[in-house]
Amino acid sequence: MTDILRSWIGGALPDWVIVLIAYLLVTTIVLFYAVGNFIMMVWAERRVVARMQDRLGPNRVGPAGLLQPIADAVKMFTKEDIVPRSADQWVHLLAPIVSLAPVAMMLAVIPWGRGWEPIDLNVALLYIVAVSAVSGVGLMMAGWGSNNKFALLGAMRAVAQLVSYEIPAVTALLTVVILAGGMSLLELPYMQAGVPLMGATILCGDAAGCSPSLYTTVTSFPGSPGEPVQALDLGLGWWVFTPVGLLGFIVFFIAALAEGERTPFDIPEADSEIVAGYMTEYSGMKFATFYIAQYILNFALSALAATAFLGGWQGPGVAALANMGGPWVHVAAALSAFYLLAKIWVLFFVMIWLRGAFPRLRVDQLMDFAWKLLLPLALVNIVSASLMVGLTQWTSAQWGGLLSLDGFAPWQRQLIAILVTAIINIAAAYWILSINQRPTQEEWIEEELVVAS
Amino acid sequence: MTTEIQTEPTEVQTTRGGVYVIDRSRPRLRAGQGLLTGLDVVFRHFRDALTRKLEKPSQQTGVFTVQYPEERLKLPEAFRNFPILLYDDETGHELCTSCFQCQRICPPQVIHMTQARDPSTGKPVPAVAEFLIEYDACMSCGLCAEVCPFDAIKMDHEFEYSTDVHGGLTINKEALNRPISYYEKIAPSFWAEVKDSAMKKLQGNMKRRPDLIGVAPQMVEKIRAKRAESAAAQAPAPASATPDAAPADKAARLAAARARAAEKTAAEASAEPVSESTPADKAARLAAIRAANAAKKTDEGATEAPAPTGGAPTDKAARLAAIRAANAAKKSAEGADAASAPPAAEAPAPTTGDAPTDKAARLAAIRAANAAKKAAAQNDGSEE
Numbered sequence: 001m002t003d004i005l006r007s008w009i010g011g012a013l014p015d016w017v018i019v020l021i022a023y024l025l026v027t028t029i030v031l032f033y034a035v036g037n038f039i040m041m042v043w044a045e046r047r048v049v050a051r052m053q054d055r056l057g058p059n060r061v062g063p064a065g066l067l068q069p070i071a072d073a074v075k076m077f078t079k080e081d082i083v084p085r086s087a088d089q090w091v092h093l094l095a096p097i098v099s100l101a102p103v104a105m106m107l108a109v110i111p112w113g114r115g116w117e118p119i120d121l122n123v124a125l126l127y128i129v130a131v132s133a134v135s136g137v138g139l140m141m142a143g144w145g146s147n148n149k150f151a152l153l154g155a156m157r158a159v160a161q162l163v164s165y166e167i168p169a170v171t172a173l174l175t176v177v178i179l180a181g182g183m184s185l186l187e188l189p190y191m192q193a194g195v196p197l198m199g200a201t202i203l204c205g206d207a208a209g210c211s212p213s214l215y216t217t218v219t220s221f222p223g224s225p226g227e228p229v230q231a232l233d234l235g236l237g238w239w240v241f242t243p244v245g246l247l248g249f250i251v252f253f254i255a256a257l258a259e260g261e262r263t264p265f266d267i268p269e270a271d272s273e274i275v276a277g278y279m280t281e282y283s284g285m286k287f288a289t290f291y292i293a294q295y296i297l298n299f300a301l302s303a304l305a306a307t308a309f310l311g312g313w314q315g316p317g318v319a320a321l322a323n324m325g326g327p328w329v330h331v332a333a334a335l336s337a338f339y340l341l342a343k344i345w346v347l348f349f350v351m352i353w354l355r356g357a358f359p360r361l362r363v364d365q366l367m368d369f370a371w372k373l374l375l376p377l378a379l380v381n382i383v384s385a386s387l388m389v390g391l392t393q394w395t396s397a398q399w400g401g402l403l404s405l406d407g408f409a410p411w412q413r414q415l416i417a418i419l420v421t422a423i424i425n426i427a428a429a430y431w432i433l434s435i436n437q438r439p440t441q442e443e444w445i446e447e448e449l450v451v452a453s
Numbered sequence: 454m455t456t457e458i459q460t461e462p463t464e465v466q467t468t469r470g471g472v473y474v475i476d477r478s479r480p481r482l483r484a485g486q487g488l489l490t491g492l493d494v495v496f497r498h499f500r501d502a503l504t505r506k507l508e509k510p511s512q513q514t515g516v517f518t519v520q521y522p523e524e525r526l527k528l529p530e531a532f533r534n535f536p537i538l539l540y541d542d543e544t545g546h547e548l549c550t551s552c553f554q555c556q557r558i559c560p561p562q563v564i565h566m567t568q569a570r571d572p573s574t575g576k577p578v579p580a581v582a583e584f585l586i587e588y589d590a591c592m593s594c595g596l597c598a599e600v601c602p603f604d605a606i607k608m609d610h611e612f613e614y615s616t617d618v619h620g621g622l623t624i625n626k627e628a629l630n631r632p633i634s635y636y637e638k639i640a641p642s643f644w645a646e647v648k649d650s651a652m653k654k655l656q657g658n659m660k661r662r663p664d665l666i667g668v669a670p671q672m673v674e675k676i677r678a679k680r681a682e683s684a685a686a687q688a689p690a691p692a693s694a695t696p697d698a699a700p701a702d703k704a705a706r707l708a709a710a711r712a713r714a715a716e717k718t719a720a721e722a723s724a725e726p727v728s729e730s731t732p733a734d735k736a737a738r739l740a741a742i743r744a745a746n747a748a749k750k751t752d753e754g755a756t757e758a759p760a761p762t763g764g765a766p767t768d769k770a771a772r773l774a775a776i777r778a779a780n781a782a783k784k785s786a787e788g789a790d791a792a793s794a795p796p797a798a799e800a801p802a803p804t805t806g807d808a809p810t811d812k813a814a815r816l817a818a819i820r821a822a823n824a825a826k827k828a829a830a831q832n833d834g835s836e837e
Contacts, residue, residue, distance in 0.1 A: 051499045054515060
């Protein structure tokens with residue numbers, strides 16, 4: 001964007017103004033994109049959940065009820081803004097802003113399409129983890145500032161939940177960091193090129209070069225550390241198809257549900273228990289701000305899950321179009337943006353699906369789930385990820401003579417790595433699940449069927 | 454997951470005593486199996502809700518929403534909201550005879566009615582003059598419909614009555630009336646049960662209703678037109694109705710004679726002090742009404758038994774009756790005060806023979822009534 005602006009109005013303005021304008025433009029576009037998706041998500045959630053409950057959902061305002069979010073927005077804007085007399089005025093006012101701002105900041109580093117990333121940050125994953133943790137402060141401020149017992153309870157629950165689920169989430173993201181060898185989100189979709197399971201390891205055997213519509217030059221993991229090679233690329237080498245990626249994705253997605261306070265983890269705003277949690281004392285536009293923050297957080301977390309495990313904007317045809325060069329690069333970018341959006345919406349549909357199917361967890365079940373199931377699985381997955389990288393990329397020198405896989409072709413090494421990690425992950429999953437199930441049965445036998453002697 | 458189900462209960466001793474344990478042999482769920490089953494159920498609901506509606510109760514999935522203003526469920530026959538009154542499509546006669554049963558039984562007392570009276574005799578007629586139901590206080594209990602011996606009041610299926618007009622839910626007879634065909638449409642089997650007895654009772658009541666009394670207000674014009682039409686259609690037809698004319702004639706004469714007698718008594722009465730003048734006035738009016746009625750009867754006789762030969766005599770008879778009535782009135786007036794003769798003298802001038810019998814008779818009756826009134830008025834004046 002900066003370059004385009006420079007070429008248009010190069011000499012007319014000082015360079016810093018151009019950079020400023022460029023960033024403002026990009027920010028505006030990204031925020032509009034997110035808010036537009038938020039509006040559609042609210043509509044889609046209500047419609048889809050309605051169908052799951054054999055209803056129709058909003059269908060009166062506009063065609064198929066599409067204008068319902070606008071009607072809702074008008075209602076929100078015109079509602080009275082009520083602040084409790086005993087509330088901490090400033091904290092009460094700032095809380096929605098503090099919870100929305102970090103969520104909006106998360107959008108800055110996500111690559112929305114091939115070459116469409118607002119900022120290239122080499123510690124993007126760290127940035128996202130750090131920034132998303134700030135929104136917990138906003139929730140605590142809301143609960144504390146409202147001076148209401150339900151709000152405070154909700155805030156306490158929210159913070160407890162955010163803190164405990166951040167650990168499995170970050171651990172699951174750590175597998176991505178290990179696989180990618182860095183924290184940049186920008187590189188992740190490029191690394192997930194290739195074919196399912198095998199990734200970009202099936203290399204071009206023809207010395208004269210292969211068809212650019214099927215083969216792409218790959219410069220990084222997993223096939224070729226170092227020098228560029230041509231590999232079969234269908235845009236489907238997503239990590240979710242490998243055992244490491246699958247487990248990481250499941251753990252991260254469940255943790256993302258909890259962070260986004262989606263059912264079945266909507267304990268902080270359990271309306272049948274504590275009114276509306278930390279949002280109890282909010283009305284009108286402040287309430288809407290929390291609402292927007294929550295949905296944009298879901299949107300951003302879906303985008304992050306899609307980028308980290310589902311290939312991001314990667315999909316069939318993107319690389320082929322990009323290889324054709326010229327204006328086709330822009331078509332490839334548009335197609336890639338569509339792929340990412342489609343993945344986000346599929347994940348969002350799963351969120352709605354879960355909401356339609358599952359009841360809310362208890363607080364102790366919530367904690368058990370995070371600490372006894374997700375965290376061990378994520379830790380095991382880190383080991384698997386390390387093995388995956390070692391088996392596919394390390395030379396025998398790096399192994400220190402322990403293991404020599406130098407003689408194998410990249411696809412053979414990938415296959416070995418997949419087998420090993422699959423065994424580890426499946427065994428670990430079985431074991432952890434079984435030790436989590438065991439005590440309940442024993443207790444039942446002891447308590448209920450004590451034979452009187 | 455087919456497992457052998459052990460139905461034999463085994464007795465197990467616990468710390469709280471013996472209990473029977475039935476092994477239901479539920480297959481052991483694997484971790485997450487319950488969750489996946491739940492997801493599957495929800496997804497089937499989602500998929501089916503996109504493609505079909507819930508039609509049979511046995512169906513488990515599909516949209517059950519009925520989009521009310523556009524789509525409506527078929528109401529059961531026994532559905533009841535507010536009461537309505539029925540009238541016969543053919544004759545326009547209302548089934549209601551104002552027996553007051555519904556008014557009496559109505560728990561919130563929202564039914565009000567007045568009985569119709571024969572204008573000539575002042576006697577009650579088995580028909581209702583006005584009927585009011587306050588829908589806004591009606592509790593839709595349906596007792597009125599149950600108690601009605603003539604099946605005249607029934608419960609309607611219509612329920613969209615919301616209004617912003619205060620008092621707009623006090624419904625009068627005209628708005629309460631529905632043709633029988635309407636009720637037959639909404640509750641066919643219910644009407645079939647009572648149809649014969651209801652129609653039989655209606656036939657009996659119709660005989661006791663003079664003229665258009667008891668005809669639904671919205672049907673009056675139509676019925677009148679129908680009667681005129683049928684009269685016109687039957688007029689040229691030859692019939693052996695000549696003897697009927699004579700009774701009609703007789704009746705008219707009798708009426709006139711009664712009128713005269715009444716006038717006489719009135720005149721006698723008016724000769725007495727002032728306080729007595731009012732009854733005399735009344736008596737005169739009554740006589741006039743009777744005269745008019747008699748004239749009308751002859752008219753009816755003419756329409757019922759129209760014969761080319763019979764038309765003239767009835768006409769004559771009617772005129773005659775009117776003239777006699779007028780004369781009687783005049784005389785009574787003269788009897789009271791000799792100076793008051795001239796206005797009454799104008800009364801008996803009969804119209805030309807070209808005019809229809811009906812008109813002529815009425816005109817005569819009206820004139821007779823006027824004469825009587827005038828006589829009474831002069832009577833009063835002379836007393837003072």
